[in-house]
Amino acid sequence: MATASLLCVPLVAKSVEEMKADMSAARSQGADLVEIRIDHLAAFDPRRDLVSLIRDRPIPVLITYRPKWEGGQYEGDDRKRFEALHLAMELGAEYVDIELKVAQEFLDFIPGKRPENTMLIVSSHNYQFTPSTEELGSLVARIQAVGADIVKIATTAVDICDVARMFQVLVHCQVPMIGLVMGERGVISRLLCPKFGGYLTFGTLGAGKESAPGQPTMTELLDVYRIKHIGPDTKVFGLIGKPLRQSKSPILHNAVFKALGLDAVYVPFLTDDLDKFLNTYSSPDFSGFSNTMPHKETAITCCHEVDPIAKSIRAVNTIIKKPADGKLVGYNTDYTGAISAIEDGIRGLEGKKYETVSPLDGRVFVVIGAGGAGKALAVGAKYKGAKVIVANRTYERAKELAELVGGQALTLAELENFQAGEGSVLANATPVGMYPNIHDTPLHSKKALSSYSVVFDAIYNPKVTKLMHEAGECGATLVSGVEMFLRQAMGQFELFTGSPAPADLMREIAMKIT
Known part of the structure; x- marks a missing residue:
């Protein structure tokens, strides 16, 4: 061969x-x-x-x-x-x-x-x-x-x-x-x-120079996926989701694999049916997966084992295949990635150390979105002691998540008139405002937006969404989705390889590509 x-x-x-x-x-x-x-x-x-x-x-x-x-x-x-x-x-x-x-x-x-x-x-x-x-x-x-x-x-x-x-x-x-x-x-x-x-x-x-559907560019093949270094023993990782064109994960992970000399590649898996995909690509060649929309909740039922935090969030964004028996274990690194980024944003705003409690303790924490990322934020904020409020396009889903974390549910219309109060946090966990729809925002009211001290957007493409731009104009401290992207990827790298993530290297690469 x-x-x-x-x-x-x-x-x-x-x-x-x-x-x-x-x-x-x-x-x-x-x-x-x-x-x-x-x-x-x-x-x-x-x-x-x-x-x-x-x-x-x-x-x-x-x-x-x-x-x-x-x-x-x-x-x-x-x-x-x-x-x-x-x-x-x-x-x-x-x-x-x-x-x-x-x-x-x-x-x-x-x-x-x-x-x-x-x-x-x-x-x-x-x-x-x-x-x-x-x-x-x-x-x-x-x-x-x-x-x-x-x-x-x-x-x-x-x-x-x-x-x-x-x-x-x-x-x-x-x-x-x-x-x-x-x-x-x-x-x-x-x-x-x-x-x-x-x-x-x-x-x-x-x-525009393709001769058949789906051909990548030679630059992608050589520089991103390094096909000249792929062989029979190369470990395959990748991102499961739909759509995937906007993701920078392949660029980040492959650049890290290259820098560390690992015989591994990270590819996009455009997937319609998660269970079918996992059963089909069950060989040891496929070692682990990042998992994004719309499969984060479905993954809970597709894994043989689920980490307790992921189980409480009811969403999995990382799937690892055990080398010994091929069993799939589900984790959630969105939780640590997003919450730690928001906590650091608050520390930077207030200049406090918060050595014994989380900076989120006692704060109002409003989450827009009740999907996988929304659940990670809501459960994570509740775990840190925040008072959680969930707003979602479908009110029933907002109510379901709010009940899970002992919080309050809002419709998106109600969110437009909601006054959160001093020290409160707003976190967007929806794709509204993501490239190419960069002129969209999940919250239109400047008056409502001005009531938040910290605004986080899970979107990292663009780096500054319309929501963040307008929140900055209202005086809020901004926490970029780049931070969540970077930190959850670091968690995934550690699960993929069993080694500590090279934090400085990954931050340097992430800042270049986002």
Whole structure:
């Protein structure tokens, strides 16, 4: 099984000159080869353009001339495609791609012996779904039988669990294989390609230059996920949730793994069904998970064991797999991350040490939101001695959480007129105001906002939300969601690795990326 997959950059420019410029850029940025998608060229002349693209190439090339019926741009006669691909072979292209449907026809078209210096990739694309493991295995056998040097199968992820079937086939394939699952839910197939023995993965030069759905940029692959350092023994961690595009967790954790020289990677797991995901990715390869919206409450029932604090909060944001028996243990680091950040904010405001009691003791603590993060804040504040008030879009959920912590429930309309009083704390635990909806706020009344001494927002993108900006104008002490993000991540790192978190390093990285 391969331990170092190649990084291939697809080139989809409309002109030969643009393609040549992109080829040089790909080489300078660390690509191993480029895929020249000649079906994207606006005016393609095989004799002129292939000579120009292949003869002076600064990097190995894969020539693809994809027809419309297989997801490409070419609509003409197959014979013209075959002539161009055969010419690419004669010109010395390192790889040529042909679709399984016409592979035998193409091989019959080639006169005499096939050029030895070109490896033939025979490909199959499914833009609707990912077949069963048995069907994928059968497809591999068919592609091998036609005479492929490299098998390529690209399917589509309806669910992230579809990718596990591709991994299984990759690991057991006895010939070089490219196995990728397209779409946002299939991104891990591209990031973890080297772990499971994939021959290559695709990374673009930048956003908007994708040749297939779900392709990350080569910068992400090399700098964030460090695919050149991933091998069969690499431990996999990641963030379970939906959506995940706004999360900075992969950047933070991977940067820490790199700095400490750990053989580990942290990836996004875009997950619809948590229980199904955990049952599918149950192997020791997947060692631990951060867990975010909307799965924090569901995780309580999916774990074999739950830490007492997480159980009292009724939300899990960290899931660890026991190496000995594979059992899942749920924890909540949101609680310590958020509450400690707010406590330090109060200490900074008042200049007191509070050696025997928490700075929250006796204060009014208003939580907006009754989801996983809201529960962590409400239970944590109650534990520290605060008088908790919960406001939520759905009043019944606010009431349920308020009863759990012996507090009071408000509707969001009531919150707009609520006067909290001196020394009170407001904590937003909803996504209202998160990028890209940065002009939204969960509390519109400046009069109500001015009654709080400390305002915390769990959102860290943007760093200063509209809520925090307006609270600052009203004179409140602000506690950024960056602090919660950092501190809960430190707790997760310790659970992932069993080692103390490098606090200074993680703070330095967090401040750069948020």
